[in-house]
Amino acid sequence: MATSLPPVAVPGQRLGSVATYSAGPGTHVQQSNIYASIAGPVIVDPAQPKTQTKSTLRVSRVIPGANQIGAAPSKTSASTTKSRPRYNTLPAVDSIVLARVTRVQKRQAAVSILVVLDDASAANPDPSKLASDNDNVASILTSAANPENHSNTDELRFQALIRKEDVRAVEKDRVVMDEMFRVGDIVRGSVISLGDQSFYYITTARNDLGVVMARSDAGNMMFPISWKEMRDPVTGAGEQRKVARPF
Amino acid sequence: MMADRRRVNGPPGGTRPAVFASLSGSGTGAAERAQRQRQPSELRKIFLKTGLIPTASGSSYLEFEPSASLAAARANPKSLIPPSSALKLACTVHGPKPLPRSAAFSPNLVLTTHVKYAPFAARKRRGHIRDSTERDLGVHLETALRGAIIAERWPKSGLDITITILEAEDDRWWGDAPDSHDASWGMMNVLAGCITAASAAIADAHIDCLDLVAGGVAALVSDDEKQSSVAPKLMLDTDPAEHRSIVSACVVAYMPGRDEITELWLKGDSSKAALEGGDKRSGHEALVDGAVDAARGAHTVLAEAVRESLLKTVGQV
Numbered sequence: 001m002a003t004s005l006p007p008v009a010v011p012g013q014r015l016g017s018v019a020t021y022s023a024g025p026g027t028h029v030q031q032s033n034i035y036a037s038i039a040g041p042v043i044v045d046p047a048q049p050k051t052q053t054k055s056t057l058r059v060s061r062v063i064p065g066a067n068q069i070g071a072a073p074s075k076t077s078a079s080t081t082k083s084r085p086r087y088n089t090l091p092a093v094d095s096i097v098l099a100r101v102t103r104v105q106k107r108q109a110a111v112s113i114l115v116v117l118d119d120a121s122a123a124n125p126d127p128s129k130l131a132s133d134n135d136n137v138a139s140i141l142t143s144a145a146n147p148e149n150h151s152n153t154d155e156l157r158f159q160a161l162i163r164k165e166d167v168r169a170v171e172k173d174r175v176v177m178d179e180m181f182r183v184g185d186i187v188r189g190s191v192i193s194l195g196d197q198s199f200y201y202i203t204t205a206r207n208d209l210g211v212v213m214a215r216s217d218a219g220n221m222m223f224p225i226s227w228k229e230m231r232d233p234v235t236g237a238g239e240q241r242k243v244a245r246p247f
Numbered sequence: 248m249m250a251d252r253r254r255v256n257g258p259p260g261g262t263r264p265a266v267f268a269s270l271s272g273s274g275t276g277a278a279e280r281a282q283r284q285r286q287p288s289e290l291r292k293i294f295l296k297t298g299l300i301p302t303a304s305g306s307s308y309l310e311f312e313p314s315a316s317l318a319a320a321r322a323n324p325k326s327l328i329p330p331s332s333a334l335k336l337a338c339t340v341h342g343p344k345p346l347p348r349s350a351a352f353s354p355n356l357v358l359t360t361h362v363k364y365a366p367f368a369a370r371k372r373r374g375h376i377r378d379s380t381e382r383d384l385g386v387h388l389e390t391a392l393r394g395a396i397i398a399e400r401w402p403k404s405g406l407d408i409t410i411t412i413l414e415a416e417d418d419r420w421w422g423d424a425p426d427s428h429d430a431s432w433g434m435m436n437v438l439a440g441c442i443t444a445a446s447a448a449i450a451d452a453h454i455d456c457l458d459l460v461a462g463g464v465a466a467l468v469s470d471d472e473k474q475s476s477v478a479p480k481l482m483l484d485t486d487p488a489e490h491r492s493i494v495s496a497c498v499v500a501y502m503p504g505r506d507e508i509t510e511l512w513l514k515g516d517s518s519k520a521a522l523e524g525g526d527k528r529s530g531h532e533a534l535v536d537g538a539v540d541a542a543r544g545a546h547t548v549l550a551e552a553v554r555e556s557l558l559k560t561v562g563q564v
Contacts (some may be wrong), residue, residue: 010450011455011457011553012456012503013504013550014504035458037397038454038456039453039553039556040453052443061453083534090343090402131280158345196352196384197351198346
């Protein structure tokens, strides 16, 4: 059955029946048929062998190598981290984002979202995956600063808030925002709500969330030394931050 | 008319060269009325390419094939005035991007469309500020696209679609008096082109759609000297410059995969139509069906253009 699928689809193209597949991202269902809703390669995610669920049919937003179409999902996601930046991903609830702090206030910090990490790596708590994410932070940030990326000014980026009570899970009432974030820090957070008309809401109340990159007062890149402190390698001065687990 | 005080504007009137009676009456054939060389159901060829504007998240460029008389005039110019014009337009899609701070929360994608004629697009010079026809085209385009986009997949974000018309269709043959006909028929062809180009640009930007929506035009035309004697004939993809009189015209935005029309715009009197014997349809029905057929034709080009740009990106990686 999988052989009858087209390798690439354009919007409105019929891909299969809901009796055979379940509809994944990039598709929609009309009169018990699955149709593509974006242009891209058609990918079948095989069902878990033991369960009764059907294979999921999706149209990918990222363009892998032509020979990888239909390959195992883990393989494609590994290859896409190196390929071109993915298209216009919106922040959704539970998605992991990297954001730059733009303003720190007494009750909240305003950040602007640079990158939305894709669901595959975010949903997977595999430590090796997280490690690879962290390695890619530098490359992700340079790609966000790239003028070719369409969201390169704060005006065009999605704005978000980290409220005081969402900074950490313990001793929430003793949080002092100035000791958690500084303007310019790069923060990894998890979206908790689409929020109001202008801001998303982000939490850093997990060990793996918090500041991932920061510069000291002297302007040097700092390294983390504990969950709440980072140190400048040149001056040796320590500064307080809510640090993400660094591995 | 609204004056634009911030720029140094060109002359507000037309900039075409003066035509002298001796020239148009002479044997050079400079003022010969263009004739339709195509079959009634034959469409003009369409050039459509996506992804030409790197700073936009999606873009497309569309061109209609010049009519036979225009192609001949370009190859062997006898007059400074082109006998007809062919549609050329560029479409850019920006977004999804955050809504402005003043906007209210929206669980759906907020679609904004702008259609603008370049100042040099038509025989009569256009201003820099959008006039009522351009705003009208924008509204029609928005209706056509809103039915095709799956808006709930993009909460809290906006999508800007901007179309620049580089060369517009004529409303009538240029040699006719400017007010000898009632309506601006060229606008219908422009809208059909806008719909097809915008659909390609949206697919290029990877915005979820139900189907590629294509635009098509059909018209009832009478090419007779005596207009009232013969019932008008149905023609697809009409170039207004090629016909003596257009009685009625229809443009649709059509999704072939679902057999749905998202936008229908009909002008003129469609009550009288010379259909083939045994055809029981009313003129109105025949006109809409004709426009749908034209849109089906445009859809094949549209799907091929989207597929082509997709395969090109796959090849690059």
